[in-house]
Amino acid sequence: MIKLIAIDLDGTLLTNDKTISERNQVILKKAKEQGVKVVLCTGRPLNSVVGHLETLGLNDEGDYAVTFNGGLIQRNDTGEIVAKEVMSYEDAKTLYELTYPLGLPLDVVQGSTVMTVQPEPEENQSLYYTLNPLLNYVDTNLAELKEKSDFNKMVCTLEPAIIEEKMPLIPASYHEHYNIVRSGEYIFEFLPKKVSKAYGLKLLGELLNIKPEEMMALGDEENDLAMIEYVGLGVAMANGSQQIKEAAQYVTLTNEEDGVAHAVEKFVLA
Structure with a gap:
């Protein structure tokens, strides 16, 4: 039943x-x-x-x-x-150091606020605001993030073809530490491992x-x-x-x- x-x-x-x-x-x-x-x-x-x-x-x-x-x-x-279950500033720093060299924008989500970590890759700007327009979007940087804590998740949002090209480039060690999942055509997410x-x-x-x-x-x-x-x-x-x-x-x-x-x-x- x-x-x-x-x-x-x-x-x-x-x-x-x-x-x-x-x-x-x-x-x-x-x-x-x-x-x-x-x-x-x-x-x-x-x-x-x-x-x-x-x-x-x-x-x-x-x-x-x-x-x-x-x-x-x-x-x-x-x-x-x-x-x-939440993520920390150290997670944000680690993931930004992964995503930026790959040309991926990183958004850090805390409740209803989405913090886009700057600088963004010039060739690939975040599209997250197009998926969830009701949320509050602000630009930030790693130094400002250090003053905050308890992040819910971190996401990369961009054209599907770019996701399909870039996701396989994420080293296995990151998959061992995070739950990395595709949650839509334009987005994949980093979550606490469990x-x-x-x-x-x-x-x-x-x-x-x-x-x-x-x-x-x-x-x-x-x-x-x-x-x-x-x-x-x-x-x-x-x-x-x-x-x-x-x-x-x-x-x-x-x-x-x-x-x-x-x-x-x-x-x-x-």
């Missing part, structure tokens, strides 16, 4: 125009009415998905979200942080006394892979990557065809 549904946003729950279809809204509200926990699992901070939580009626006491790709678990009604959406669901499941086999997860990209493999029922979107489809137990319709509603109706409401 499914007691918790974990849902990615972009390319999964959201249509290409970044909205939630009426059918997805109806079916997810029915699932919640039946006592199923509906949990948005996203790389974004909570404040940038508040509108989607309100649309789905997921802002009541007892509603939770997994944000920053598993680095943060929060209560939707109060924003209270239940669990978190952080993933599966890690976030593990902690939330322990809090709610819900076992992995009682969870269903839906996703489309590499950063969804861990949770697809962790839960009892992993569902890939038809528009998802081949890697996700091969790992999932079921492939639903696309994000433009109410694929989330189709799977929830099939496996949960039935």
Whole structure:
């Protein structure tokens, strides 16, 4: 019996125009009415998905979200942080020293603030603001970052062809120290090594006394892979990557065809 549904946003729950279809809204509200926990699992901070939580009626006491790709678990009604894993100034320094010579811009994310580390590579400016326009963007440098702490994640956002060229150049030692994942066509992220959406669901499941086999997860990209493999029922979107489809137990319709509603109706409401 499914007691918790974990849902990615972009390319999964959201249509290409970044909205939630009426059918997805109806079916997810029915699932919640039946006592199923509906949990948005996203790389974004909570404040940038508040509108989607309100649309789905997921802002009541007892509603939770997994944000920053598993680095943060929060209560939707109060924003209270239940669990978190963060990165340090030393991580920012290490990753800037990796990315800048590769011609990659580095954005350091702290809550709803995105700090673009200067100088940026002249040939590749960060495109992060085009993906998450609701966040607060500021320019910074390593000296200014040293005065801050507790960063949620660090990202490189640029044209897909450049990502595909540059990501393979990251030495294996960095993969051993960080969880480096592609979270969209234009973005890849550096996270604390143990952080993933599966890690976030593990902690939330322990809090709610819900076992992995009682969870269903839906996703489309590499950063969804861990949770697809962790839960009892992993569902890939038809528009998802081949890697996700091969790992999932079921492939639903696309994000433009109410694929989330189709799977929830099939496996949960039935």
